[in-house]
Amino acid sequence: MKSRRTDLKKFLKTTTLLLMCSIFLAACGNLQDSTLSSGGGDSSKSTVQTTSSSDSSSYDVLLSNGKYKTSPISGLTAADNSNQFNSRSFESGLMKLSKKQFSTNSYVFQEGQVLSASTVNKWLARKSKKNPTGLNPASNGSTAPTKRTPMYLQQLLEEDYLQKQDGKYKLAGISIGVAMNKIDYYQKKQYGATYKTTITEAEQKEQGQRIAKEIVQRLRKEDKVGNIPIVVGLYSVAPEDTLVGGNYFQYSFSKSGELGSFKDLEYKSQMLPVVNGDTAISSSDSDAFSNFKTHIQDYFPNLSGVTAQAHYDGTDLKSLDVTINTQFDGLAQITSFTQFVQQSATKYLPSGADLDINIQTVDEQQAVVTRTNGKFYSHVYDAD
Amino acid sequence: MKSRRTDLKKFLKTTTLLLMCSIFLAACGNLQDSTLSSGGGDSSKSTVQTTSSSDSSSYDVLLSNGKYKTSPISGLTAADNSNQFNSRSFESGLMKLSKKQFSTNSYVFQEGQVLSASTVNKWLARKSKKNPTGLNPASNGSTAPTKRTPMYLQQLLEEDYLQKQDGKYKLAGISIGVAMNKIDYYQKKQYGATYKTTITEAEQKEQGQRIAKEIVQRLRKEDKVGNIPIVVGLYSVAPEDTLVGGNYFQYSFSKSGELGSFKDLEYKSQMLPVVNGDTAISSSDSDAFSNFKTHIQDYFPNLSGVTAQAHYDGTDLKSLDVTINTQFDGLAQITSFTQFVQQSATKYLPSGADLDINIQTVDEQQAVVTRTNGKFYSHVYDAD
Structure with missing residues (x-):
């Protein structure tokens, strides 16, 4: 193996474009404020560019030799x-x-x-x-x-x-x-x-x-x-x-x-509804999810599955990844359902947790609803 | 068939909950301002509820009998x-x-x-x-x-x-x-x-x-x-x-x-890159897409396909639905790529068009980047 420092020197001398792009672990962020700015100050005269995300809690990423x-x-x-x-x-x-x-x-x-x-x-x-x-x-x-x-x-x-x-x-x-x-x-x-x-x-x-x-x-x-x-x-x-x-x-x-x-x-993950006779890490979270599930199934009976992965730090629910399988895929119905899911999530799911709700048919992804730091976003695929 | 008016009367008398949920044709909107409000004013004493989206350009939806x-x-x-x-x-x-x-x-x-x-x-x-x-x-x-x-x-x-x-x-x-x-x-x-x-x-x-x-x-x-x-x-x-x-x-x-x-x-749709020897509806849009495609393929060589559906009203490009197939699915790489796609879209794709960019592997959806009325949103699946 060659020395990493030698590699880096060589790359900085020969590269004409060094780009960094922002990585955001939070999985979901509104990046409208992203900017492409010149890094400058490099004695080797290579053009250094960085992109900085508006999200300071995520890393920029090095693209070596572009x-x-x-x-x-x-x-x-x-x-x-x-x-x-x-x-x-x-x-x-x-x-x-x-x-x-x-x-x-x-x-x-x-x-x-x-x-x-x-x-x-x-x-x-x-x-x-x-x-x-x-x-x-x-x-x-x-x-x-x-x-x-x-x-x-x-x-x-x-x-x-x-x-x-x-x-x-x-x-x-x-x-x-x-x-x-x-x-x-x-x-x-x-x-x-x-x-x-x-x-x-x-x-x-x-x-x-x-x-x-x-x-x-x-x-x-x-x-x-x-x-x-x-x-x-x-x-x-x-x-x-x-x-x-x-x-x-x-x-x-x-x-x-x-x-x-x-x-x-103290990280733990659990499937909801709880399976195999497991005990819920938090019975109130488990109940909240059951209420959410019952509510959306009442209004839209043709759902073939509503499950979630609950992620905990100790007893704190940090995030909930929900998967909803529908038997319908018409645009008006999917769009209406997506809106309804967001309302129901607001009403029933624990307010502190980040949400990542995927709405899909057997064939394909239909819509997504997310809540990150309390902010909702929803998107229906191929709607135009 | 029963009379619709009779149906409606009956339903309004018997239902205890009438919900409407907002349908937003624009396919993609930030619905954080949704509210659940009581409709009221109904002499039949049934509880009428409506949900109103912050997006006034979309219809509310009637849920009959819930x-x-x-x-x-x-x-x-x-x-x-x-x-x-x-x-x-x-x-x-x-x-x-x-x-x-x-x-x-x-x-x-x-x-x-x-x-x-x-x-x-x-x-x-x-x-x-x-x-x-x-x-x-x-x-x-x-x-x-x-x-x-x-x-x-x-x-x-x-x-x-x-x-x-x-x-x-x-x-x-x-x-x-x-x-x-x-x-x-x-x-x-x-x-x-x-x-x-x-x-x-x-x-x-x-x-x-x-x-x-x-x-x-x-x-x-x-x-x-x-x-x-x-x-x-x-x-x-x-x-x-x-x-x-x-x-x-x-x-x-x-x-x-x-x-x-x-x-x-005057609505028209066209696949980009143009196939079967077709002539581009707009050669500048077609060129812009080619530049976008080349740019992302330069930085991330392991892409197996970059295509788009371009939707026109006359010669105005209204929206571009882009599908990117990747051969990689590691979290860091997908996240970094998603950010890079957004930057490249900002730089190369026609600024007036709404964007719906799906990033996927053969198996599954990996990430989505959208731009609606100039506002970007991106989401990486299952990142937490």
């Missing part, structure tokens, strides 16, 4: 897990943790460029003579669900945070997401039946902390990292049969050397 | 046409024409309740001894594409406009959409090959006007219609292989008796 750069380790996993809800919360949760250390005002974001795919593939595998850097423990020979050594580490995510120094963007912070299995799915033979080993919360924490510390030690040896601050988040991967994604359960910070102590996080 | 009522003739067609883009513009276009006669301030909207499915099924069929009310002409016996008598009339749409009189909602205006084929698709024998007869613009107009006049005469004989104003729009159905929907090409108005003269409409 291109968005993806992380080479994106999507690499240790084992299969078909739960589609994990990947987005794994990404967005790490960015949320990063904001505690890397201010959106002074850092710009880029997908991780330090860790390579070949390195991470070795790290995700079991430790063995042939693979000494493996972060999952060596097999103990057993294939019995309760006796074997499971694969604890499922996935890694790197996010880079850069700062402008002397007119050039330099890596100034790294965040690492460590996705830990709650259930490890495995086959005893190739293409065979799938078995599972359940991992306790205590094991998740212990193994996660061991892996996080090891990763930070390894990163510190990389030239391009050196002594810059590193954030590590431990993420619990949601099992395949849950209808919500996982959550970060601990995080830690290293200013320059080793990782400090791990702090607990 | 339910949204669909039109019984919705979706009935004379022949097959697989072009999915027709149905929404057939609906929204008629509402746009209706606004010329029925002010959004004094009328509320309801899907058509006068025409029944059995009536319209007869009207859509060919005229014959067994079907004297058929509005498509009798067959001349030929099955040759250029010699046979085509099916001119493809579909009918009814929209009702009600006014409050003495505390009760009464039918006070009707709009009828008449969808006329440009190409009539037919089979010579059941499950056989599909043939087509092309219909000229002159024939479309002549036949459409004949059918419209006949429908108005028939409606005038209905008790619940009597002498209320009727709007009729003639719509040209887009052929199956075009990637845009059809448009209304003429309309007429009857205050109480017969229809008046027909007025020409």
Whole structure:
């Protein structure tokens, strides 16, 4: 691997256009105030442009050589897990943790460029003579669900945070997401039946902390990292049969050397209406959602499903992602229904939570209603 | 069929909740100012509630007995046409024409309740001894594409406009959409090959006007219609292989008796980039779109398609519905791309047109960017 600083120098000398575009984690913002402004002050005479969002709580994004750069380790996993809800919360949760250390005002974001795919593939595998850097423990020979050594580490995510120094963007912070299995799915033979080993919360924490510390030690040896601050988040991967994604359960910070102590996080997600005999995290939120659901089904009987993912921090409902499946798709009816959903949400759903309500038929998205920081927005697709 | 007035009286006596919700044809509006207010003043003591949108250019919608009522003739067609883009513009276009006669301030909207499915099924069929009310002409016996008598009339749409009189909602205006084929698709024998007869613009107009006049005469004989104003729009159905929907090409108005003269409409739709060797309706709009497309493809190379439906009134570009297919779906990249699309749209796309930009992967909707009356909004799905 080439040195990151060399890369950055070269890129700043040769590029004629450096664009940053704003990333807004809040998922939903009115960006009418966006401006395209000249960055200036760059001794290398390259044209530097930045776009700044009106939303100061979100990062600007670096486009290297005028291109968005993806992380080479994106999507690499240790084992299969078909739960589609994990990947987005794994990404967005790490960015949320990063904001505690890397201010959106002074850092710009880029997908991780330090860790390579070949390195991470070795790290995700079991430790063995042939693979000494493996972060999952060596097999103990057993294939019995309760006796074997499971694969604890499922996935890694790197996010880079850069700062402008002397007119050039330099890596100034790294965040690492460590996705830990709650259930490890495995086959005893190739293409065979799938078995599972359940991992306790205590094991998740212990193994996660061991892996996080090891990763930070390894990163510190990389030239391009050196002594810059590193954030590590431990993420619990949601099992395949849950209808919500996982959550970060601990995080830690290293200013320059080793990782400090791990702090607990209280993020939880739950499907509404509550399924499988689960207990509601908040019965008042669960009741509120039931009332909302009943109300819209009374007025528009042809709905085939109204469900939600509720996201909590402790017992505070932070956001509600609602999916409504309709059996109708006529323009007048969809438009009228969209308006009705907004009214009903205002009346019945907890007022403090952000809302993301998707109205769809089996075939396609029909409309969306959102509430962000108390402000509603609605949109019907293809209405003109 | 029961009398509409009787229906309305009964409903006003028995209902305890009458809700209207606002329909906004503009497809996209910020409804944060919606209010739920008591209508009052109703001698029958039923609780009347209305919701009024902040957007005065859109209709409130009547919910009869607390339910949204669909039109019984919705979706009935004379022949097959697989072009999915027709149905929404057939609906929204008629509402746009209706606004010329029925002010959004004094009328509320309801899907058509006068025409029944059995009536319209007869009207859509060919005229014959067994079907004297058929509005498509009798067959001349030929099955040759250029010699046979085509099916001119493809579909009918009814929209009702009600006014409050003495505390009760009464039918006070009707709009009828008449969808006329440009190409009539037919089979010579059941499950056989599909043939087509092309219909000229002159024939479309002549036949459409004949059918419209006949429908108005028939409606005038209905008790619940009597002498209320009727709007009729003639719509040209887009052929199956075009990637845009059809448009209304003429309309007429009857205050109480017969229809008046027909007025020409200049609505046109075109796919961008222009396909099949077509000439661009506006070469400057076509160039602007190409520049937009090139710009975003330069910065985000992994796009698998960037297309648009351009909607014109004469030579004025009214709106642009853009679809962008991406090969990536990571949260950071989608969010960054969404922001970049908005910037590029501001810079390259014609400033007067409303925009509806959908960003999607093969599997699902990822984000949306809209501009309505100059105001941008963007939303990334499932970002929290």
